[in-house]
Amino acid sequence: MPHTNRDGAGGEPGELTVPMAWLYAEYIAEELLRTGDLMPPTSFEYRAGRKALALTIFLSDAEGELAGIRVITQLDTWLSLTAYDRPWQDWVRERLDVLGAEAAAAGGTGPDLALAQAAWRWLEETELLAPDLDAVLHEGGARPEEEEQPQVWTPAWQLGLPLGHLAISLF
Structure with missing residues (x-):
């Protein structure tokens, strides 16, 4: 469903709304992950990291100035949020609820918020098979071979968030 307003920019009726704040947040997340070179960009873990970082970037923009931010000035905030x-x-969840309530009071959800909500649903509902970091080590404290490590299904955000945090800290 195309949106037909421009988030207060006063666009022409029927004009397509472009979710610039969300797209910019995804761009920053992508650049941070690519620069860190921590995971192949085709992996689900990378996708989870990009979505988690994009959500962090988008939702931390309380002033609505995302397109004008300087990445360097926000790194400490993002590191703190992803710690x-x-x-x-x-x-x-709290930020999405607040933004959703504000959008409903203003007459509807914009495309940026809709994409952020979709990203959160994917991160929450998608599970990835990952090493069980809480598993007990083999006898004598030796680390098991990779194929022998116990694995568990883990929500995507639990894998993406540390990946995003590491990418930020390496920037």
Whole structure:
């Protein structure tokens, strides 16, 4: 369904709305991950990292100035939000709820928010088979061979978030 307004820019009726804030957040996330060269860009883990980073970037833009931000000035904020000890998923849910309520009060959800919500649904609902990091090591503390490591199905955001955090810290 095409959107026909331009997020307050006063566009012509019937004009297609371009989700520039979301596209810019995805672009920044892609560049951070590509620069870090941590994972093949065709892998599901990379996709999860890109979506988690894009959500972090998009949702941390409280002032609506995403297109004008300087990446360097935001790195510390993004590192803090993606840190291991932070409840990132709760923060995402809260921010999406707030933005959704604001959009509903303004008359509807824009394309940026719709894409962010779709990314969050994918991250939450998609599970990837990953090494079980909580598994007990083999006897004597030796690390098992890769094919012998126990694996568990893990929500995509739990794999993408650390990948994104690492990409930010390597930038």
